[in-house]
Amino acid sequence: MTEKVKLNNGVEMPWVGLGVFRMDNDDDTQIVIEKALAMGYRHIDTAAYYDNEEAVGKAIQSSGIPRKEVFITTKVWNEDQRQGTVRQAFEDSLRKLGTDYVDLYLIHWPVPGKFKETWKIFEEIYNTGRAKAIGVSNFKKHHLEELKDVSTITPAVNQIELHPYLVQQEDLDYCNENGIRVEAWSPFAANKFNLFNEKIIIDIAEKHEKSPAQIILRWDHQRGVVVIPKSSNEKRLAENIDIFDFKLSDEEIAQISALNRNKRVGSDPDHFDF
Ligand SMILES: NC(=O)c1ccc[n+]([C@@H]2O[C@H](COP(=O)([O-])OP(=O)(O)OC[C@H]3O[C@@H](n4cnc5c(N)ncnc54)[C@H](OP(=O)(O)O)[C@@H]3O)[C@@H](O)[C@H]2O)c1
Secondary structure (H helix, E strand, O other), X not given: XXXXXXXXXXXEEEOEOXXXXXXXXXXXXXXXXXXXXXXXXXXXXXXXXXXXXXXXXXXXXXXXXXXXXXXXXXXXXXXXXXXXXXXXXXXXXXHHHOOOOXXXXXXOOOOOOOHHHHHHHHHHHHHHOOEOOEEEEOOOHHHHHHHOOOOOOOOOEEEEEOEOOEOOHHHHHHHHHOOOEEEEEOOOHHXXXXXXXXXXXXXXXXXXXXXXXXXXXXXXXXXXXXEOOOOOOHHHHHHHHOOOOOOOOXXXXXXXXXXXXXXXXXXXXXXXXX
């Protein structure tokens, strides 16, 4: 079982979840999620945009695990913000997931000129109890500051790209000061930057008899960051939740943070065009 962190409204969220971006809405995905649930995962991160909410819902239902024991995050897509169809999008996500509430509903990207309006609707949804927590994704400090103009509820979570080449110290400090939990998307930089071959990560992994992936996830954990690594492989799924039986030293944390290059795999939230 993964350990949990309490969000700013008291809702408990598992520190490690399974990210399901780029997994198809099919039986194979359902099987991967069922396996993950069987090995102890209790947190799934999906989005309307991933187009696999049905597979997520089916896996949870067929797992036999009570709904209240699984933490489900989904996200509203940019087009719904632009078209003013956020309420409908939320209903569609619930229907596809086959549930009457989500644990966390996120604004996927800060669509300029729209995200404040979206947040007001998120607060309405939250007040109905059908999203146990609401938050944002890909928000920089200035977006969060702007949100304060309209918000009566502080986002519980900000899900951002974060890995050893993009350590996001400034945004992490800002979120911590404001009671917003940071969640790392692409914690392995989607396997595009060869992080697993970084010498310092390999050395630390050998010392702790853990894999480079586990070292990265533990580095996140000790920085207070929730993680949602994606894997479709049984061995790697098991590895990614097994990070609670060892501890990195402050020096090791600093050595990993020193790999920072401010390098992104995804879009910069100030310059996205989707
Ligand atoms: N909010 C947003 O805008 C946003 C954007 C992107 C992603 N996300 C979320 O973040 C989640 C994770 O990000 P991601 O899917 O982009 O990439 P990621 O989790 O950084 O990396 C996934 C890649 O690493 C491999 N991998 C997983 N565990 C491993 C291990 N223990 N050892 C070696 N390789 C391993 C996977 O391959 P195998 O599957 O073969 O193991 C896959 O190729 C997404 O699924 C999604 O839920 C959110």
